[in-house]
Amino acid sequence: xLRFATFFFWVAVSLxxxxxxxxIRQYQYGGSGNETVQGVxxxxxxxxxxxxxxxxxxxxxxxxxxxxxxxxxxxxxxxxGITWQPLVNLxxxxxxxxxxxxxxxxxxxxxxxxxACGSQVFKTADAGRTFTTASLPFTTSQTAISSLLVDxxxxxxIYAGATPSGGVFKSHDGGQTWFSSSAGLPSPAFIYSVVMxxxxxxxxxxWAGSGGYVSTDAAVTWTKSALPVPQGASFGGLSSNFAxxxxxxxxxxxxxxxxNAGCSIGTxxxxxxxxxxxxxxxxxxxxGSVVADPKxxxxxxxxxxxxxxxxxxxxxxxxxGGITWRSFPFPGxxxxxxxxxxxxxxxxxxxxxxxxxxxxxWAPTAVSxxxxxVFASGGGxxxxxxxxxxxxxxxxxKYRPGGRTPAFATYFGGMGTETVASLKIDRAGxxxxxxxTNSYGLPISxxxxxxxxxxxxxLFLAEFSSSGQLLYCTYLGSSGTDRGVGMALASDGSVWxxxxxxxxxxxxxxxxxxxxxxxxxxGHAFVSHIQPSAAxxxxxxxxxxxxxxxxxxxxxxxxxxxLLTGTTGSSDFPS
Numbered sequence: 420x421l422r423f424a425t426f427f428f429w430v431a432v433s434l435x436x437x438x439x440x441x442x443i444r445q446y447q448y449g450g451s452g453n454e455t456v457q458g459v460x461x462x463x464x465x466x467x468x469x470x471x472x473x474x475x476x477x478x479x480x481x482x483x484x485x486x487x488x489x490x491x492x493x494x495x496x497x498x499x500g501i502t503w504q505p506l507v508n509l510x511x512x513x514x515x516x517x518x519x520x521x522x523x524x525x526x527x528x529x530x531x532x533x534x535a536c537g538s539q540v541f542k543t544a545d546a547g548r549t550f551t552t553a554s555l556p557f558t559t560s561q562t563a564i565s566s567l568l569v570d571x572x573x574x575x576x577i578y579a580g581a582t583p584s585g586g587v588f589k590s591h592d593g594g595q596t597w598f599s600s601s602a603g604l605p606s607p608a609f610i611y612s613v614v615m616x617x618x619x620x621x622x623x624x625x626w627a628g629s630g631g632y633v634s635t636d637a638a639v640t641w642t643k644s645a646l647p648v649p650q651g652a653s654f655g656g657l658s659s660n661f662a663x664x665x666x667x668x669x670x671x672x673x674x675x676x677x678x679n680a681g682c683s684i685g686t687x688x689x690x691x692x693x694x695x696x697x698x699x700x701x702x703x704x705x706x707g708s709v710v711a712d713p714k715x716x717x718x719x720x721x722x723x724x725x726x727x728x729x730x731x732x733x734x735x736x737x738x739x740g741g742i743t744w745r746s747f748p749f750p751g752x753x754x755x756x757x758x759x760x761x762x763x764x765x766x767x768x769x770x771x772x773x774x775x776x777x778x779x780x781w782a783p784t785a786v787s788x789x790x791x792x793v794f795a796s797g798g799g800x801x802x803x804x805x806x807x808x809x810x811x812x813x814x815x816x817k818y819r820p821g822g823r824t825p826a827f828a829t830y831f832g833g834m835g836t837e838t839v840a841s842l843k844i845d846r847a848g849x850x851x852x853x854x855x856t857n858s859y860g861l862p863i864s865x866x867x868x869x870x871x872x873x874x875x876x877x878l879f880l881a882e883f884s885s886s887g888q889l890l891y892c893t894y895l896g897s898s899g900t901d902r903g904v905g906m907a908l909a910s911d912g913s914v915w916x917x918x919x920x921x922x923x924x925x926x927x928x929x930x931x932x933x934x935x936x937x938x939x940x941x942g943h944a945f946v947s948h949i950q951p952s953a954a955x956x957x958x959x960x961x962x963x964x965x966x967x968x969x970x971x972x973x974x975x976x977x978x979x980x981x982l983l984t985g986t987t988g989s990s991d992f993p994s
Contacts, residue, residue: 450479455473457472467817474490481826484887484889534550563581584609646687659684684707701721722769731748732751733749771783810837814830815831837858840905870894874901880914905917907974966989970985
């Protein structure tokens, strides 16, 4: 069913003289996703401009400057994760419960990979341009594929784990047909992960919530492993994976550690094929499953995210099988699963971040989302495929006077998420859009005030001509989460902006409001004055209030004074 963003304009003719009732005219603009209009303005020629946020990939466009929403749920990189490009979205009907997508890459074939969601497996042999589809024989509509695995010694053999009430399923013909391969697994089966021992392709390990199961005959039969799990315990998710040292045969599995203070998930290991297990000491209490290097023996990895926002993460690395650990700063507040290049394990992907020095330093990438990535065909060719949560873009549209005929309509944004806060038109007829973004790839002007996103989300300010051409674009923000709220255009071409931030390092000028922000609380309102030009300058910027404020609207009076509204929780608000 199509959902439309609807904007309204109305004409009320001489109500006081009772000549006619108000006339309400409704027009529609939108695609098959969700649209929200957050700004509307009328230029001097009577044309109507609207700006908002869209999740659609099929908006009707007219003379666009950006032809597509880049926030697809399948993306790929041709260069080891340096740059990223959108691929496609899978059919919405394939994932009615919005289960996470899972990927698996075919060995020795860079163009072939598999994506799975819900009960369906999608196969592409042309790097994502087209897909064939097969359904697994689940007995309930709630069951979803949780993991996918291609046998490197026999690429036409594929395994899938599924939960709840799922099991392990197998295909011998490259995913065309599937059958249950769950003999020996508990019933009902809750299979959170299925992985293969890289040294023994016929040996598979599955986590079934209440324990680990192993098959030594390519999933024909399964037996419960000796991995100790407390009686009656059950857990799953990302913390329930087995990992393998590809060289020395050590296997790592999940461990539930309980005390009077509660339970946490750690790791235990075996060096004798699972006959006996010992606790692995990790630098954090609730570490979950470790990630093992696919090439170097003894190398293990973890990421921890402290609960105190906006604290970034910490990346941990061990080179001696977990005896000792080193820590390195991780710039994000969250991450997708770690993906290590099998051909060059110094290259690691974690969500939207990338490291080329084995996790010691990290840099953001333009994918701008928490991806789950797989290196194609062993990683030596640089191709990476990934799943990602779909994201929203800005749309900007111009309608000719009367509102019926579109003159211009475009997407605007990167591979992350953009939202609109305000739309204004200046005296020259140029259109200004203020919004919030977490994308690293916006088309920033050469003279922008800031050229990169510096945190979870920053502001963007963009200027368009009356025909829709991009004239100017800049980032503005802190190392935290920033949100634009209001915008006012001054007669000299400068722009005033209001918004909110949770950070203590928002750009502030030396003439900031005295007494504003003792910076002991997480919520701060700000007001900024920027001069967009070939060399953008921040003319004024200040926190507003002392403890907890939320900015509202902003306006400029005829004398040039700036009026700011908002909400405060401060008893000593400056006045």
